[in-house]
Amino acid sequence: MFELLGIPPQALFGQLLLGLINGSFYAILSLGLAVIFGLLNIINFTHGAQYMMGAFVAWMCLNYLGVNYWAALVLAPVIVGFTGVIIERLFLSRIAHLDHLYGLLLTFGLALIIQGLFRNSYGSSGLPYQIPDALRGGYNLGFMFLPTYRAWVVVASLIVCLATWFMIEKTKLGAYLRAATENATLTQAFGINVPLLVTLTYGFGVALAAFAGVLAAPIYSVNPNMGADLIIVVFAVVVIGGMGSIMGAIVTGFSLGLVEGLTKVFYPEASATVIFIIMVLVLLVKPAGLFGRAA
Amino acid sequence: MADVLPADGSVTHAAADSGTASLHRNVMIGIAIALVIAPFVAYPVFVMKVLCFALFALAFNLLLGYGGLLSFGHAAYFGMASYVCAYAAKHWGFNPEFAILAGTGVAALLGLVFGSLAIRRQGIYFAMITLALAQMVFFFSLQTPRFTGGEDGIQAVPRGKLFGMINLADDRTLYWVVALIFMGGLLAFYRIIHSPFGQVCKAIRDNEPRAISLGYRANQYKLAVFVLSAMLAGLAGSTKAIVFQLASLTDVHWSMSGEVVLMTLVGGLGTIFGPIVGALVIVSMQNFLATLGAWVTVIQGVIFVLCVLLFREGILGVIAKWIKKPL
Numbered sequence: 267m268f269e270l271l272g273i274p275p276q277a278l279f280g281q282l283l284l285g286l287i288n289g290s291f292y293a294i295l296s297l298g299l300a301v302i303f304g305l306l307n308i309i310n311f312t313h314g315a316q317y318m319m320g321a322f323v324a325w326m327c328l329n330y331l332g333v334n335y336w337a338a339l340v341l342a343p344v345i346v347g348f349t350g351v352i353i354e355r356l357f358l359s360r361i362a363h364l365d366h367l368y369g370l371l372l373t374f375g376l377a378l379i380i381q382g383l384f385r386n387s388y389g390s391s392g393l394p395y396q397i398p399d400a401l402r403g404g405y406n407l408g409f410m411f412l413p414t415y416r417a418w419v420v421v422a423s424l425i426v427c428l429a430t431w432f433m434i435e436k437t438k439l440g441a442y443l444r445a446a447t448e449n450a451t452l453t454q455a456f457g458i459n460v461p462l463l464v465t466l467t468y469g470f471g472v473a474l475a476a477f478a479g480v481l482a483a484p485i486y487s488v489n490p491n492m493g494a495d496l497i498i499v500v501f502a503v504v505v506i507g508g509m510g511s512i513m514g515a516i517v518t519g520f521s522l523g524l525v526e527g528l529t530k531v532f533y534p535e536a537s538a539t540v541i542f543i544i545m546v547l548v549l550l551v552k553p554a555g556l557f558g559r560a561a
Numbered sequence: 562m563a564d565v566l567p568a569d570g571s572v573t574h575a576a577a578d579s580g581t582a583s584l585h586r587n588v589m590i591g592i593a594i595a596l597v598i599a600p601f602v603a604y605p606v607f608v609m610k611v612l613c614f615a616l617f618a619l620a621f622n623l624l625l626g627y628g629g630l631l632s633f634g635h636a637a638y639f640g641m642a643s644y645v646c647a648y649a650a651k652h653w654g655f656n657p658e659f660a661i662l663a664g665t666g667v668a669a670l671l672g673l674v675f676g677s678l679a680i681r682r683q684g685i686y687f688a689m690i691t692l693a694l695a696q697m698v699f700f701f702s703l704q705t706p707r708f709t710g711g712e713d714g715i716q717a718v719p720r721g722k723l724f725g726m727i728n729l730a731d732d733r734t735l736y737w738v739v740a741l742i743f744m745g746g747l748l749a750f751y752r753i754i755h756s757p758f759g760q761v762c763k764a765i766r767d768n769e770p771r772a773i774s775l776g777y778r779a780n781q782y783k784l785a786v787f788v789l790s791a792m793l794a795g796l797a798g799s800t801k802a803i804v805f806q807l808a809s810l811t812d813v814h815w816s817m818s819g820e821v822v823l824m825t826l827v828g829g830l831g832t833i834f835g836p837i838v839g840a841l842v843i844v845s846m847q848n849f850l851a852t853l854g855a856w857v858t859v860i861q862g863v864i865f866v867l868c869v870l871l872f873r874e875g876i877l878g879v880i881a882k883w884i885k886k887p888l
Contacts, residue, residue: 309685309689357866357870360870361869361870364873366684366685367685367688368869368873370631370633370685370688371822371868372865372866372870374819374822375862375863375864375865375869376862376865376866378819378859378861378862379858379862380862382855382857382858382859382862385858386854386856386859494815495696498692498693498815499693501689501692502689502693502696504689505682505690505693538700538703538704539697539700539701542693542694542696542697545690545693546678546694549681549682550678553682554682
């Protein structure tokens with residue numbers, strides 16, 4: 267077996283794969299944040315809690331209703347996205363005219379409520395979620411062992427990210443969305459139902475988070491706190507990438523996951539902080555973010 | 562928001578409204594009297610806890626209310642100061658006054674570093690950056706158990722003897738010291754926001770391009786108010802470490818940053834005395850509801866949502882509207 271800088275290849279590629287998986291979650295979550303921010307001008311602090319809800323809904327589907335993973339992969343985002351629609355109609359639409367900071371505070375409060383409620387009902391220890399039968403096992407690639415489920419997570423995330431990009435950049439609906447992001451009043455004057463578009467966009471962003479949650483359920487245990495720390499890392503990812511570009515969010519998410527994985531191999535002590543350190547460097551060199559437009 | 566600022570930065574608005582100034586003086590005297598009476602009617606440790614958090618909330622409000630900058634990472638300065646103070650008192654045998662100074666100084670330095678990074682972005686990004694930087698401090702604290710004691714924190718911090726003479730082991734004695742620190746912090750805060758410097762900060766908050774066009778270096782002012790705020794938060798954190806003889810991961814966790822935002826929001830964003838009222842309300846609530854466990858988080862979340870939707874002025878904001886004078 268060959269060795270790279272004294273690191274056995276199994277460890278290196280294993281961590282890179284794990285980094286890629288974390289990167290997929292960063293990409294999907296920061297994508298959702300960027301889409302929501304573009305139209306609603308709100309940083310959705312509830313995003314982490316909604317990611318957690320996705321995992322929980324999948325777990326509930328399996329344990330209470332006997333609905334399997336594949337159905338949950340569609341059902342959970344729809345259900346959680348629907349709760350997002352309710353949140354937007356009930357709360358966010360009322361503060362749309364206020365300073366953006368109130369949106370942050372409101373969604374922070376909602377995150378506390380949701381996480382607290384789940385903690386009360388299910389404790390903090392985490393619930394196991396089995397990998398579906400079709401995705402058990404793995405392939406021996408010679409230089410590493412590739413678990414099927416982990417490969418599936420990366421592929422599924424990539425597909426969802428690219429589909430979102432395609433929808434926003436290349437379809438008519440996406441054109442409406444981009445127009446409303448640019449100038450909501452003028453778009454409405456052209457006869458497009460902007461309030462409906464806003465509601466659906468929030469629901470869609472939330473559904474993305476829930477989708478990531480379902481993907482994460484078999485890898486990490488289903489835990490009420492699983493989104494709380496993740497969302498802060500995703501904020502750093504968003505600061506690094508800037509929220510101006512959809513493709514930027516995807517590329518930044520995946521590459522930061524890889525960097526984190528590499529750090530775990532070469533300097534594990536820094537793996538929890540490396541993304542924040544990169545954020546500091548980006549702020550020093552290019553304050554608007556790698557893909558951001560200058561304010 | 563209607564404050565008119567002359568170009569030379571001198572202050573007219575405090576003088577023009579002498580009724581407000583005398584009202585504030587009376588409120589200050591009222592607070593001082595309440596501080597004298599409090600230990601005889603309430604449990605001193607509880608009052609000290611309220612005072613520490615009130616000072617912390619004042620620090621946060623200095624930045625938000627007068628700098629227009631919402632920091633979601635103030636736990637970093639509070640918690641780091643608390644660690645440094647506890648470590649200095651326990652392992653280096655510092656007197657409490659020097660331990661508190663050390664904690665406050667480190668918080669100011671941290672504020673200088675983080676502030677100069679965070680003010681490169683505005684609004685929503687500023688909040689996210691401060692939160693991310695504070696999370697970095699949290700992970701640092703988690704991973705350096707030799708300094709922070711890891712999950713256990715630094716326990717059994719000696720309260721020591723103030724100036725080598727006054728033994729602070731007694732709660733009553735310590736109370737007067739904490740009350741003096743709090744009063745000093747409040748007066749410093751009041752002085753800062755009514756100084757020419759504070760007026761320029763308000764001008765930058767309300768209309769940054771205009772302030773710049775008048776020749777003010779907006780970023781230097783923002784950084785200065787950031788450092789002052791971090792310093793006050795550090796003073797609060799250090800004092801807390803001496804009072805509870807404990808510095809722990811809770812103090813640097815993001816939920817602590819959220820709590821201070823909540824206190825300020827409940828009391829009234831941008832009011833002078835609001836954060837004190839907010840701290841009193843939230844700390845009392847936590848004490849009464851301590852048996853409910855995780856429900857406290859849910860209730861805090863509900864208060865957040867209700868405040869933002871229905872009660873944005875906060876308690877003192879509403880009272881100020883009634884009496885038509887800023888509080």
